[in-house]
Amino acid sequence: MAEAAPNPAGDLDAFRAETREWLDANCPPEMRLPVQDEDDVCWGGRDWSFKSPAQKSWFDACVAKGYTVPDWPKAYGGAGLDAARTKILKQEMARIHARPPLSSFGIWMLGPALLHFGTEEQKVHYLGEIARGEIRWCQGYSEPGAGSDLVSLQTFGRDEGDHWVVNGQKVWTSYADKADWIFCLVRTDKDDKYRGISFLLFDMASEGVSTKPIKLISGNSPFCETFFDDVKVPKDQIVGELNRGWDVAKYLLGHEREMISGGGLGGAMVSIGAAFKAEAKADPILRTDFARFDVDTLAFRAMAERFVDQMKSGQGHPAQPNMMKYAGTELNKRRHELVMTAGGSDALEWDSAASDEGKRPRGWLRTKANSIEGGTSEVMLNVIAKRILELPDA
Amino acid sequence: MPLILDDDQTMLRDTAHEFMMGEGSIAKQLRHWRDMQCKDGFGHDLWRQFGEMGFAGMLASEADGGLGMGAVEAGVVMEEIGRNLTPSPFLSTAIVGVTALAAADDDARARWLPGIVEGRTILGIAIDEGARHDPSNIAMTATKSGNGFKLDGRKRAVLQGASADALIVVARTSGAAGDTQGLTVFAVPTDAAGLSRDAVRLVDSSMAAHCDFDGVEVDGGSVIGDVDNGWAVVSKMLAAGRAGAASEAVGVGGGAMDITFEYLKGRKQFGRHIGSFQALQHRAAHLYSEIEIARAAVLKACQLIDENADNAELMVSVAKAKAGDAANLAVREGVQMHGGVGMTDEYDIGLYMKRDRALAEYFGDGRYHANRVAELLGY
Numbered sequence: 001m002a003e004a005a006p007n008p009a010g011d012l013d014a015f016r017a018e019t020r021e022w023l024d025a026n027c028p029p030e031m032r033l034p035v036q037d038e039d040d041v042c043w044g045g046r047d048w049s050f051k052s053p054a055q056k057s058w059f060d061a062c063v064a065k066g067y068t069v070p071d072w073p074k075a076y077g078g079a080g081l082d083a084a085r086t087k088i089l090k091q092e093m094a095r096i097h098a099r100p101p102l103s104s105f106g107i108w109m110l111g112p113a114l115l116h117f118g119t120e121e122q123k124v125h126y127l128g129e130i131a132r133g134e135i136r137w138c139q140g141y142s143e144p145g146a147g148s149d150l151v152s153l154q155t156f157g158r159d160e161g162d163h164w165v166v167n168g169q170k171v172w173t174s175y176a177d178k179a180d181w182i183f184c185l186v187r188t189d190k191d192d193k194y195r196g197i198s199f200l201l202f203d204m205a206s207e208g209v210s211t212k213p214i215k216l217i218s219g220n221s222p223f224c225e226t227f228f229d230d231v232k233v234p235k236d237q238i239v240g241e242l243n244r245g246w247d248v249a250k251y252l253l254g255h256e257r258e259m260i261s262g263g264g265l266g267g268a269m270v271s272i273g274a275a276f277k278a279e280a281k282a283d284p285i286l287r288t289d290f291a292r293f294d295v296d297t298l299a300f301r302a303m304a305e306r307f308v309d310q311m312k313s314g315q316g317h318p319a320q321p322n323m324m325k326y327a328g329t330e331l332n333k334r335r336h337e338l339v340m341t342a343g344g345s346d347a348l349e350w351d352s353a354a355s356d357e358g359k360r361p362r363g364w365l366r367t368k369a370n371s372i373e374g375g376t377s378e379v380m381l382n383v384i385a386k387r388i389l390e391l392p393d394a
Numbered sequence: 395m396p397l398i399l400d401d402d403q404t405m406l407r408d409t410a411h412e413f414m415m416g417e418g419s420i421a422k423q424l425r426h427w428r429d430m431q432c433k434d435g436f437g438h439d440l441w442r443q444f445g446e447m448g449f450a451g452m453l454a455s456e457a458d459g460g461l462g463m464g465a466v467e468a469g470v471v472m473e474e475i476g477r478n479l480t481p482s483p484f485l486s487t488a489i490v491g492v493t494a495l496a497a498a499d500d501d502a503r504a505r506w507l508p509g510i511v512e513g514r515t516i517l518g519i520a521i522d523e524g525a526r527h528d529p530s531n532i533a534m535t536a537t538k539s540g541n542g543f544k545l546d547g548r549k550r551a552v553l554q555g556a557s558a559d560a561l562i563v564v565a566r567t568s569g570a571a572g573d574t575q576g577l578t579v580f581a582v583p584t585d586a587a588g589l590s591r592d593a594v595r596l597v598d599s600s601m602a603a604h605c606d607f608d609g610v611e612v613d614g615g616s617v618i619g620d621v622d623n624g625w626a627v628v629s630k631m632l633a634a635g636r637a638g639a640a641s642e643a644v645g646v647g648g649g650a651m652d653i654t655f656e657y658l659k660g661r662k663q664f665g666r667h668i669g670s671f672q673a674l675q676h677r678a679a680h681l682y683s684e685i686e687i688a689r690a691a692v693l694k695a696c697q698l699i700d701e702n703a704d705n706a707e708l709m710v711s712v713a714k715a716k717a718g719d720a721a722n723l724a725v726r727e728g729v730q731m732h733g734g735v736g737m738t739d740e741y742d743i744g745l746y747m748k749r750d751r752a753l754a755e756y757f758g759d760g761r762y763h764a765n766r767v768a769e770l771l772g773y
């Protein structure tokens with residue numbers, strides 16, 4: 001992905017200085033505050049409306065500079081930064097607590113898959129839209145009968161010459177009701193389980209697509225059942241070869257798992273003990289729990305840094321994202337258990353103004369999905385055992 | 395700096411790996427010396443080979459005849475030592491001792507370093523006085539006497555204390571036990587009058603010594619660093635020792651993990667490989683991820699030491715705690731997954747369990763360091 005060749009340390013120092021200056025000039029103070037609400041996160045898309053002028057100006061500045069996707073090539077809307085510069089940019093953004101200018105499934109999941117499997121036209125077209133935040137994507141993998149056993153999926157694409165006609169149902173489709181397009185796993189050959197799936201892209205506004213939100217234990221409805229009723233998908237909207245969508249799907253899952261593992265880092269909460277000093281002081285056993293947890297968090301942060309460096313240098317095991325996802329999500333669930341404990345009865349309030357409409361308990365409940373979405377912890381452990389440890393099959 | 399080994403460090407790892415697997419193997423070293431009840435717990439020939447390979451002097455500056463390497467390189471060697479349970483005075487001498495001597499004057503360096511670099515001289519580290527690590531809780535006194543000092547007190551379980559030519563001793567020149575101020579570091583030859591050593595064999599067959607100082611006279615030249623401000627030196631010794639022990643723990647844990655996974659692939663019950671049972675696969679996969687995370691934390695800590703970074707101390711404590719947890723998990727799971735043979739002396743897995751136990755105590759266990767992490771993070 002890198003366009004610039006590795007450079008001597010002096011050039012990197014210069015890049016760091018430039019980056020600081022640029023961030024100083026372009027990242028508004030409001031965009032350096034912790035994310036409070038869902039709409040503090042900029043998702044982009046056709047229907048997006050910016051929450052504040054600061055959110056818009058930060059977004060615009062980053063799009064212009066290619067910094068929504070800094071390591072993508074310039075031709076596809078990125079900044080073409082190499083691994084060392086990407087790391088510096090991330091460090092400098094973290095230093096001032098800059099929010100991500102744009103968050104999306106396009107950046108985290110579809111983009112990497114397109115970079116790997118897409119045609120040149122697809123890259124220019126779809127990656128550019130993603131980088132500029134024009135199209136918001138959702139992921140159509142899971143079905144009622146195909147969860148962990150994803151390859152059993154039944155949604156079928158009938159060949160009609162220059163297009164497919166897709167029928168079936170997806171479930172747990174995050175943000176399906178807000179998304180513009182879907183990347184979707186569709187069976188195109190009923191006789192071959194693995195080599196009978198194709199990776200299709202289509203517009204959620206197409207005739208025959210409908211969604212129905214599902215209410216979660218957190219009370220929110222971020223995901224949907226998604227129905228396809230004779231949806232027409234033109235033949236050029238396939239990624240990779242016909243019936244070889246499973247390869248694309250798995251590659252994308254690696255990136256999804258890496259992204260989800262990021263929750264383990266704790267965002268702005270580098271240390272849980274530092275965030276709850278009074279509680280730690282009042283309760284020595286809780287302080288011990290915090291301290292043990294902080295050890296694990298800081299160690300996992302080092303792992304996350306190492307993981308990126310290993311992958312970029314080609315040293316990482318290709319199945320390592322599964323380990324990251326397992327460790328990161330289990331850590332994040334533990335964090336939120338501790339956050340609830342630290343809050344005592346305050347943390348139980350569900351809809352009072354003081355509790356910010358129950359932000360803490362809702363957030364805690366949300367984290368329980370971390371070890372389910374994108375592949376469960378048990379499935380991660382299966383994959384690690386088989387692919388990394390090469391333990392025998394039954 | 396990327397959090398991976400660079401080309402030179404990778405080469406060093408390969409060299410150390412091959413050497414420890416060969417010359418440093420469990421059969422050739424640990425079992426050999428243990429079975430003959432060796433009074434030192436390691437082989438002096440191997441230590442001389444450490445000298446020839448450049449390991450013994452790797453942290454000494456080039457001016458002192460060493461290689462001028464850093465904590466990352468020392469950690470690379472320690473991990474391979476841990477993997478093969480190779481008994482040697484590398485941690486006490488080449489890491490902690492040499493780190494202390496870096497602060498010593500020319501005469502003291504000239505006296506001790508050439509022998510260390512060649513793999514002849516051995517240093518013992520005499521900090522703790524109680525059975526649990528508490529490095530500022532030092533009661534041993536060093537009182538002015540002529541142009542030198544007179545040392546009185548007792549040090550417990552001194553690492554390599556039995557075989558050492560000299561001890562790096564932390565004593566109190568002022569203040570009270572618990573103060574970090576008022577400490578002074580000395581290099582004390584073990585043949586000094588008034589020093590008696592009581593050698594003890596530990597669970598992992600390594601040898602330590604309880605050391606009694608009864609009016610031990612040392613000259614002014616044996617002071618390392620500044621009188622009363624020894625904590626600056628002690629801090630560096632502790633950081634180096636903790637990072638080294640944490641690296642060794644990753645090796646011990648990684649080694650225990652590897653032989654256990656081999657066992658899972660070989661042993662059959664119920665007509666199938668036990669490694670095909672999901673109950674074991676999941677625990678194996680969890681163990682793998684813990685060891686990976688520990689290795690990342692340790693490498694990060696070593697890099698921060700070498701960069702002289704402000705947060706090095708924090709990350710060193712994270713590394714020692716995390717590596718201890720991961721290695722402990724590895725040896726416990728290792729013995730359990732071996733079944734009955736895991737309890738036999740014939741199989742190596744039990745040796746890993748014993749080494750892990752000893753290593754956990756060196757320079758503070760997981761609880762000690764979790765507490766340090768909390769203090770350093772301000773709670």
Ligand SMILES: Cc1cc2nc3c(=O)[nH]c(=O)nc-3n(C[C@H](O)[C@H](O)[C@H](O)COP(=O)(O)OP(=O)(O)OC[C@H]3O[C@@H](n4cnc5c(N)ncnc54)[C@H](O)[C@@H]3O)c2cc1C
Pocket residue numbers: 138139140141142143146147148149171172173174175223369372373374375376377378379382
């Ligand atoms: C918040 C959230 C968002 C999501 N977003 C999306 C999305 O946008 N798009 C999408 O396509 N999907 C999405 N998903 C779906 C998610 O990928 C699936 O829920 C997940 O793959 C698990 O499938 P399942 O729910 O059918 O559970 P099941 O597969 O039925 O699993 C039930 C339990 O059985 C265990 N289990 C299953 N198989 C094995 C095995 N072989 N060994 C051991 N244990 C096993 C599982 O670990 C789990 O504990 C989302 C899920 C959540 C919770």
